[in-house]
Amino acid sequence: MIFYGVTAVLLIASFFADKKKTLKALKISWKKFTTILPMFIVMLVLVSVSLYMMPQEIISEYLGEKDLLKGMGIAVTVGSIALMPGFIVYPLCGILREQGVPYMVLSGFTTSLMMVGLLTLPIEKAYFGLKTALIRNGLGLLIAMIVAFITGLIFMEVAL
Amino acid sequence: MKAKFPVILILAYAVFVVISLISGYQPGKDIGSNFLSFTLSMLKILPAAFILIGLFQVWISKKRVEKHLGEDSSVMSFVWVLLLAGTTVGGLYVAFPVAWALYEKGARLQVVLAYIGFAAVCRIPMIIFEASFMGVKFTMVRLLVSIPLVVVSSVFLGRYLTAKDWRMTSPE
Incomplete structure (x- = not known):
């Protein structure tokens, strides 16, 4: 993984440049990590339950909704709740696309998936407080809907 | 807490x-x-991400972050966080601790919020993946629409919160 390579190179460079500073950096890393760790555990618990209640097959079935408006509503709702890594989401969307699910619905789904995070809320709340976190997620949802709508216009799935 | x-x-x-x-x-x-x-x-992902946050904390001075991302920084500040977000791995759960590290060092709220939005929508590995499954046109539309919207909403929310004297606080 490139990411680990880069981290290792920087860490080694830092160590040769200044041992004390590097140890301090690692201490900071550890402290920051353990501070937020409980919230990560909460998130993992929520994710594990939501994956069970909303497995891929069910998500595919919901997104296959024929009514465009209804499909959009479902897409952004599921997208806001679920948490999925990209390497699962895009192949899934590729398949759904072949099955005839509109680009607009898939765009709403992926964008809300990325911008709105109900399951990451425990972590977000720890840094931003509940109110600000909710406002940020609300704006994210709005953005997802706008992105989806414009995608629909450009792919001529909807007309003004 | x-x-x-x-x-x-x-x-x-x-x-x-x-x-x-x-x-x-x-x-x-x-x-x-x-x-x-x-x-x-x-x-x-997390161990490396937090090591990088720690290194950032000791090596990058507050003055430097304030100059490029702080209250008096230019519109370029959004370009810097866009690049940083492009190389962010994982998802929002990595972006939040990074955002807090930036804020602690003096980045203004608008820029911190924009970073989170960018980290959500334009991580490079994800973009490549998306384009290969959904087509370049789909990905371009999504990026070209969402990036300006992220900037606008972050500036709006950042200004609103700053005017209300709201501050991010440490999760401890």
Whole structure:
């Protein structure tokens, strides 16, 4: 993984440049990590339950909704709740696309998936407080809907 | 701590999973294996991410962050965080601790919020993946529409919160 390579190179460079500073950096890393760790555990618990209640097959079935408006509503709702890594989401969307699910619905789904995070809320709340976190997620949802709508216009799935 | 750790709920969850494993209750076993697989995939990212945050903390001066991302920084500040977000791995759960590290060092709220939005919509590995499955046109539309919207909403929310004298606080 490139990411680990880069981290290792920087860490080694830092160590040769200044041992004390590097140890301090690692201490900071550890402290920051353990501070937020409980919230990560909460998130993992929520994710594990939501994956069970909303497995891929069910998500595919919901997104296959024929009514465009209804499909959009479902897409952004599921997208806001679920948490999925990209390497699962895009192949899934590729398949759904072949099955005839509109680009607009898939765009709403992926964008809300990325911008709105109900399951990451425990972590977000720890840094931003509940109110600000909710406002940020609300704006994210709005953005997802706008992105989806414009995608629909450009792919001529909807007309003004 | 602002967000309290729900000890009882987590304990109940752990007991439920363990009993399911022993008694062979399938839904509980599935939930347990979901937990394990997600934990493993996060553990692949988090240690390195937090090491980088630590290095950032000791090597990059507050003055430098303030100059490029602070209250008096130019519109370029958004370009810098766009680039940083492009190379961010994982998802929002990595972006939040990074955002806090930036804020602690004096980045203004608008820029911090924009970073989170960018980290959500334009991580480079994800973009490549998306374009290969959904087509370049789909990805371009999504990026060209969402990036300006992220900037606008971040500036709006950042100014609103700053005017109300709201501050991010440490999660401790």
